[in-house]
Amino acid sequence: MKTQSALNTYIKETGGWVASQLEACTRCGICADACHFYQALGNPEYAPVWKLEPLRRAYEQRFTVAGKLKLALGLEKKLTDSDLEHWSKIVYEACTVCDKCAFVCPMGIELGLLIHEVRTGLAASGVVPGDLAEATEKQKTLGSPLGVTDEMWRERIDWITDEWEEKIPVDKPGAETLVVFTSIELMKFPDNLAAIAKILNKASENWTTSSTGREVVNFGFFEADEELTKLFMYRVFKAAEDLGVKRIVISECGHAYEAFRWTAPNIMKVPKGIEIIHITELIHQLWKNGRIKIKEGAFDDGVITFHDSCKIQRLGGLIKQPREVLKVLAPKNFKEMTPNKEQAMCCGGGGGVISIKEAEANRYAVFEMKMEQMQDIKAEAVCMVCSNCRLQFVDSLAHFNSTIKVHSLAELVSKALV
Amino acid sequence: MDWSEILRFSRGPLFHLSLIIFIAGMTYRLLRIVLLGWERDRTKRQGSKLWGTILNYLRGLIILPFIPWVRRTFRNNALTFIAGGFFHLSLFVVLAFGAAHILVWQSLCGISWKPLPTPIVDWLAAVGIISLLVLLINRLTHPVLKLLTKLPIWINWTVVFLPFITGYIMTHHLWFRYEVIFSLHMISVCLLLIWIPLGRISHFLFYFFSKTIHGAQAGKRAVTP
Numbered sequence: 001m002k003t004q005s006a007l008n009t010y011i012k013e014t015g016g017w018v019a020s021q022l023e024a025c026t027r028c029g030i031c032a033d034a035c036h037f038y039q040a041l042g043n044p045e046y047a048p049v050w051k052l053e054p055l056r057r058a059y060e061q062r063f064t065v066a067g068k069l070k071l072a073l074g075l076e077k078k079l080t081d082s083d084l085e086h087w088s089k090i091v092y093e094a095c096t097v098c099d100k101c102a103f104v105c106p107m108g109i110e111l112g113l114l115i116h117e118v119r120t121g122l123a124a125s126g127v128v129p130g131d132l133a134e135a136t137e138k139q140k141t142l143g144s145p146l147g148v149t150d151e152m153w154r155e156r157i158d159w160i161t162d163e164w165e166e167k168i169p170v171d172k173p174g175a176e177t178l179v180v181f182t183s184i185e186l187m188k189f190p191d192n193l194a195a196i197a198k199i200l201n202k203a204s205e206n207w208t209t210s211s212t213g214r215e216v217v218n219f220g221f222f223e224a225d226e227e228l229t230k231l232f233m234y235r236v237f238k239a240a241e242d243l244g245v246k247r248i249v250i251s252e253c254g255h256a257y258e259a260f261r262w263t264a265p266n267i268m269k270v271p272k273g274i275e276i277i278h279i280t281e282l283i284h285q286l287w288k289n290g291r292i293k294i295k296e297g298a299f300d301d302g303v304i305t306f307h308d309s310c311k312i313q314r315l316g317g318l319i320k321q322p323r324e325v326l327k328v329l330a331p332k333n334f335k336e337m338t339p340n341k342e343q344a345m346c347c348g349g350g351g352g353v354i355s356i357k358e359a360e361a362n363r364y365a366v367f368e369m370k371m372e373q374m375q376d377i378k379a380e381a382v383c384m385v386c387s388n389c390r391l392q393f394v395d396s397l398a399h400f401n402s403t404i405k406v407h408s409l410a411e412l413v414s415k416a417l418v
Numbered sequence: 419m420d421w422s423e424i425l426r427f428s429r430g431p432l433f434h435l436s437l438i439i440f441i442a443g444m445t446y447r448l449l450r451i452v453l454l455g456w457e458r459d460r461t462k463r464q465g466s467k468l469w470g471t472i473l474n475y476l477r478g479l480i481i482l483p484f485i486p487w488v489r490r491t492f493r494n495n496a497l498t499f500i501a502g503g504f505f506h507l508s509l510f511v512v513l514a515f516g517a518a519h520i521l522v523w524q525s526l527c528g529i530s531w532k533p534l535p536t537p538i539v540d541w542l543a544a545v546g547i548i549s550l551l552v553l554l555i556n557r558l559t560h561p562v563l564k565l566l567t568k569l570p571i572w573i574n575w576t577v578v579f580l581p582f583i584t585g586y587i588m589t590h591h592l593w594f595r596y597e598v599i600f601s602l603h604m605i606s607v608c609l610l611l612i613w614i615p616l617g618r619i620s621h622f623l624f625y626f627f628s629k630t631i632h633g634a635q636a637g638k639r640a641v642t643p
Contacts, residue, residue, distance in 0.1 A: 014454065016451050016456045017631065020624055021631060028502065049566065063450065063454070103643070107621065107625055108629040262639070265462070339490055342641050
C-alpha cells in the first residue's frame, strides 16, 4: 500500500525532464566523491546515484523495455515497503539535497533535484523519519516547526524589540517589504532578527513582519510533501497579498529560498508583481545604493571566512554579494576555504538533517571535514547567510570543542553600521 | 564451417539488420522521452539559460577533458577520468579516422575523408583496449561501483570490448584466419548495435539532455555549471 503511493507519485512526477536524466547516467560513480556523507562515512549506499534507486526502478519498470525485461527475467524486483524504509534512512538522514553532486557529474545530471523527487515519493507513502514528520506536523498545526504559537511569536517579537531596542513592525499597513523570519532565528538566534531589523530601520526601509505569514522555513519542502510545501508558502503569499507589499524578503534560510524563489512558480499560483529576494541580496543592495554605510575593516582582527550555503550560493547564485560586503568588513583577513563558491561543501545539517536525532552521527562526521577546511586557513571566525547552517556550525563546533566563532552576515553588518 | 559464407552474412544482412534495430531502438527511446511531456519553467531568471548551457558544454567537452586534474573529484577517481577519457578519444578516432571504418562510412552515407596515419589509429586502439581493462578492474574493486554494477553493465562492457579486441587482432593478423576474425569482429559489432538501445551505452544520446538541463539550471540561477 505504502509502495503503491510512492510508485504513483514517481510515475506522476516522471516527465521527460526526470526520465532523460535517469537515462543519461552511466553508473560511473563519480558523484560519490562529491557527497560529503559518502566522503565522511564511506558507506557506498550514500553515493548520490544510489539515492535515486527507488525513482529509477519505478521509472524503468513502468516506462522502459529494458526495465520490463529485467523484471521479467528476475534481475530486478519491484519496490517493496521495506525498500522504502531502507531508502528513507539514506535519503533523509544522509543527504542534505545540497546538489553538489550535480556540479561534478560528467553528464550534468541534476542529482539533487532528482533526490528531492525521491523524497516526494517517500513523503507520499509516509515513510519519513519520525523527528522530521513531527516537526512538519507542528508547522502544519501550530504554524512553526519549533512549535511557536501565534501568542509565543508575538511575545518573542516584543521581547526582541525591548531587549535590542529595535523597532520590529508587525502587520504594518502600507509597508513595501515583508520580511519573513525563521523560527530558528526567533528562538535560537534572536540577535540575527534584531540585526536585520536594525539594518532595515537604519536604511529607512518601509518594512513589516506578518503575524500570519510569520514562518519562512518550509518543512513540507524538507520532506518534499508537495501539498504541505504549497500550504506553508501559501500562508506567506497570502499575508503578502493582504498587506499589499511589493516584495517578500526571505530571511536566513536556504531551503526556504529555494522553495519560494525557484519552486513556487512551478507548483502553485504565486501573486503577481511580488518580488522574492533573499536578505543577503537586500543587504547588498542597500549598501550598494548607499542607504546603509559600513565601517571598513570593522572585523579585520583575525582570519574570517565565508561558508557557502547550498541553496543560497550554489543554487541561489548569491555568490559575489556576501563576499563584496565581507571584503569591506575584513579587507585584510577575509580568506576563502577550499573548495568554495559553487563547489563548496555543504555544512551537513541542511535538508532537514539537523532535525533528525538519528542523523546526528552523520552530521558530525560531515562537519569534521568542514572544520578541517576552516583549520587549513587558520580561520578564527566564519560567516554565513543561512540560520540552518549556523545552527549546525554552532552545535557542531561546540561538540568538537572548537573556538571558531560563528557569525551571520546580517549580524556583522549591523555591528559595523555607521 | 564455411567462414567466407559467415563473413558475407555478417557484414551484409546481419550488419544491416543490426543497424536498423539500432536506429529504430534509439528513435523509440528518444521519442519515448520526448513524449513523456515537459513542463514549462515559470521561474524568473537571474541569468541566461543559454549562456549557462553553452558554458556547460564548453567546460564538459573542450576544457575539462584536457585538464581533468583541476576537478577536485579527480583525486579519488583518477582512473575513471583518465581511462574514461582515453577510451572515448580512442573510440572516436578509431571509428571516425580508421581507414577501414571510413570505407564503411562511405558505403553507408556516400562520403569519405582522409584517414589518420595507421600507426596513430593503431596505438589509440591499443590505448582504448587498455583503458577498458583498467575500467573493468576499477569496477570490480571500487565499493560504489561494485554496488552499482549489475548484469546489464557487465554486458555493456563485454559488447564494447569485443569489437575493440577483435578489430585489433584483425588489423595485426594475429592467430586467426582473416575470414574468421573479420566475421567475429562483425558479429560483435552487430551485438553491440543491437544491445545499445537496451542498455546505458545510449548515454551518448541522453548526454545532450542532461548536459543541457544542468547548463540551463545553472544559467538561470547565475552560477557556473
